[in-house]
Amino acid sequence: MRWVLPDFIQDALPDEAADIERLRRLMLDAFRVRGYRLVQPPLLEYLDSLTTGAGQDLKLRTFKLVDQLSGRTMGVRADMTPQVARIDAHLLNQAGVARLCYCGSVLHALPSSLTATREPIQLGAELYGHVGIDADAEMIRLLADVMALAEVPAERIDVGHVGLFRALAAGAGLAPEREEALFDLLQSKDVPGLAEVLDGVAEPQRSALLALPRLYGGREVLGRAAEVLPRLPEVRAALAELSRLAGMLQDLPLSFDLADLRGYHYHSGAVFAAYAGGSPAALALGGRYDAVGEAFGRGRPATGFSLDLRRFASRGARAPARGAILAPMKGDPALAEAVAALRADGEIVVTELPGHAGTWKAAGCDRQLISGGDGWTVAPLSEER
Structure with a gap:
């Protein structure tokens, strides 16, 4: 059965995928306006880099494979935090405070619980270079802020x-x-x-x-x-x-x-x-980890948190589905201009293809573009469509 996925691995169907993407943009924008810069570490690294300073638990959760080019053991990241610590310590190498954020899939060899996915979408923020408790307070408040933005306020x-x-x-x-x-x-x-x-x-x-x-x-x-x-x-x-x-x-x-x-x-x-959301398990975890950067040649005070966007999407209020506008397939410059203007305003406009099976309502359309004396205008989708 080629359509069967491994245990604890799931597809994200359109509604869930849309919610995940909406939350990703919302939270990363919240990080950005607070001075957190986005980084994108690679999916694969040498194993000793991925698991440094993280203890036996992370080593057990990391998928391992052999690099065909170097012969060295590599791992698929199970946690992005050590990767971001490496970036701060070895690549950015800046003095003073550095605020970084990230978002991407991680892979776990074993699920963390009976209801957890083995492919969380990890989003997090890290603050390097400040040893005082003020930095820890900033991280906790930032976490509370983004949870409220996601409509899953911390209880x-x-x-x-x-x-x-x-x-x-x-x-x-x-x-x-x-x-x-x-x-x-x-x-x-x-x-x-x-x-x-x-x-x-x-x-x-x-x-x-x-x-x-x-x-x-x-x-x-x-x-x-x-x-x-x-x-x-x-x-x-x-x-x-x-x-x-x-x-x-x-x-x-x-x-x-x-x-x-x-x-x-x-x-x-x-x-x-x-x-939050009645969950018996924590939806986000964080804390101070001052020693991790030492393995990369530059120990820095650090604090941060991370969460799984998949779990947040399942807990938060689902954004109301936005119906699409059906546009006829015609080589009319005025129609093309109307479609471009609607899409620029954030509307979903789909072009009517010939031979469509089923109804356009079932395809998500609730309005249509019609031609009249005032040019192309948006009207409710007719019942027979």
């Missing part, structure tokens, strides 16, 4: 900080494999499993790590965290950054989840996830 934006876990895990002296197990248990908020893994860990790190899954809610969570977590310099710095974010973004639906460590191997500071 909740969960914020966490990878630095908290790093400081506590380092103080506990955990071996790498034990730290990995701890990370997985924190993500699932498995408190009994945490207690088992933390058996033998000294205080106060043990109690602090056990407290992380309960540190979830509004701004008051930061106060509770300051009381129950050890007063390590890294912990105090992370909580201070989160408190500043809460103050700078009081008009946004921020919540705090100090056990949310998505991208732990990749991120280095504040992380965030946006939820």
Whole structure:
């Protein structure tokens, strides 16, 4: 059956494709007027470039193949963020702040969930060269702005900080494999499993790590965290950054989840996830990742976010279908001029072809160009058409 596609791979039919394209233009224009410049990385790169600094998860999601020219292992991008970091570090190589954005298909060897596609259309924005929390605040606000433009306003934006876990895990002296197990248990908020893994860990790190899954809610969570977590310099710095974010973004639906460590191997500071449209899964993910550029010879502070346009198109309000205007096939200069003027105004004008099977209404037309005393004018499509 040649028409059957692989599992978790789908076509985008006209209505969905139109919504995806509308959202792409809307969001990229929103980035552009805020100073974010568009880049277009290649679909294929050498594998070590695509997966640098991103941890085992991205390596497992990347399709691999052998380059017939060089004999080296290549990969089909599963995430565009490392590519944009390479562009900033190695190609642009500019001093100071750089704002970049991107949009394109990525391919996953495995779906992220039972309902996810293996070919997301990833759109994102990245800010390089600023280490302060102001840059993180800009990214979260930008995300909220484009979600509102897409008519999928953020209902909740969960914020966490990878630095908290790093400081506590380092103080506990955990071996790498034990730290990995701890990370997985924190993500699932498995408190009994945490207690088992933390058996033998000294205080106060043990109690602090056990407290992380309960540190979830509004701004008051930061106060509770300051009381129950050890007063390590890294912990105090992370909580201070989160408190500043809460103050700078009081008009946004921020919540705090100090056990949310998505991208732990990749991120280095504040992380965030946006939820909307009744979806149990986050519609957008972001955070700070200061170390990724080092693999490309120029480590730069960086923060950003990305989302899948396919998921947004399925959640947002569908744009009303715009009917087309049917134009007769005639070699009339006045008709050609009328058609050109309508198309310049954004109208859809299709030319009537001879031998058309079916009705023009079924083909999407609801109006027609007719000739009269005033030249060519638009009129409702007659019933028999």
